[in-house]
Amino acid sequence: METADTVIVGGGVIGCATAYYLAGRGLRVVLCERRALAAEASGANAGMVGASGGLPGRTLLHTRKSIELLAQAEEELGQPIEFVRGGRFMLAHSPAQWTAVQDFAATRRREGIDVELLSGPDARRLEPLLGPSVVGAAHAPGDGHVNPFLLTHAYAAAAKRHGAEIRTGVTVTALDMSGGRVSGVRTQTGGIAAATVVLAAGAWSAELMARLGVSLPVRPGRGQMLVTDVLPPLSRRVLRAPALGIRQDVRGHLLIGSTVEDVGFDRGVTLPTLARFCQVAAGIMPVLRTARILRAWSGFRPMTPDSLAIIDTVPGATGLVLATGHSRSGVSYGPVTGWLVAQLVADGKTQLPLTPFRLDRFAAPAAISAAAGSRTGSVTDGHTHH
């Protein structure tokens, strides 16, 4: 049986970023992706990133580190990723939304993230194409957007240059366990023995864990999106209203979305939802009315109950690291997740606390039963808690 230091399950942005950082630490990494890199949620999103998107009091530290790492990645990876740091507007179109936007600005500023409040007229001075119904906006100048396909592939290519093997079309069918330790993975083409397995399979992570008797609280959340034909440059900013996000890519296409729907793995798109996107988008930016839609699609976000990722070891399964459940923010947290998981695996501790991402924060304890593997002597809990 072939061996590796670490097997990574999943070739999305999380898996590929982890492969990059781990291979950079000199570990022998094999990444197994059942379809293709960025074939799922990592290839279905609008690429919005930024420090302001974290959860106040919990993960703003992480989102800020993540965008710093992303800015560095552009240079380090040596391939274009189309990272545009043009800022984000959180738009308010009603008094209630304006209150929420003020709170957004205050909570971020309190933790050192630059967010300013703009009145409607001031917002439109900076973004002249905003519709007349805008009441105000919170402006986070440090946020931005990136091409998630290019980012995922760039991480993978750089990981390969550091000796990692990136295998697509390889389905991991099971995680191998022996005496409370993970011993590798099984695929349709044979097994790979490894001391560490990182599970970064997004909405499909729960399936693999279920086979170990662990109930992982990650469910598919379908998100619909549409893309328009190329338009002249309208804005470099990410525009977010509570129900909709809009951003323009470097070629001029606009990405508009999204939803979170509990429909299992149904890949369809629905007309009323897409029509509502168009109605709301036209209110946000009236010139978009005549933009032509080229494509609509859906993707499955790995949703957790609190929309925060699960980055943790698993009691009773030494050597298994979960890096999944990134809900709606996988691209934003991708860089810092890879960076932290590499530390967890290589050093046994992380430079930022993983407290917000612990598996045991969920009500129902999720651990390998005593029958399946030893739970007691797990010396390697893995990381220190700050």
Added chain:
Amino acid sequence: MAERSRSVIVCRCENVTIGEIADVLEVGARTFDEIKRVTRAGMGICQGRTCECVVTDLLVEDGRVAPEEIVSRSVRPPVRPITLEVLAASEPDAPRLPDEA
């Protein structure tokens, strides 16, 4: 593939050349969608209608994918480009999205 043909454009919408496609085949792309994600072939206004044949020919000619294993490009609505205002008008009673205040 002959060097001189590398600059031939395959996807006219996004100006993707034979050379760019050959390069991604080298690093493992085996389906139209995989080629599309990295080269942008098929992301333009015709959404791959024009270039799918040529890309498929290149895949078969390359030899790493057997003809019977070729996977078609994924096709999504709309069938042809439609403006936001037309799509908006088609469902005047569309329910509000969950996060709309």
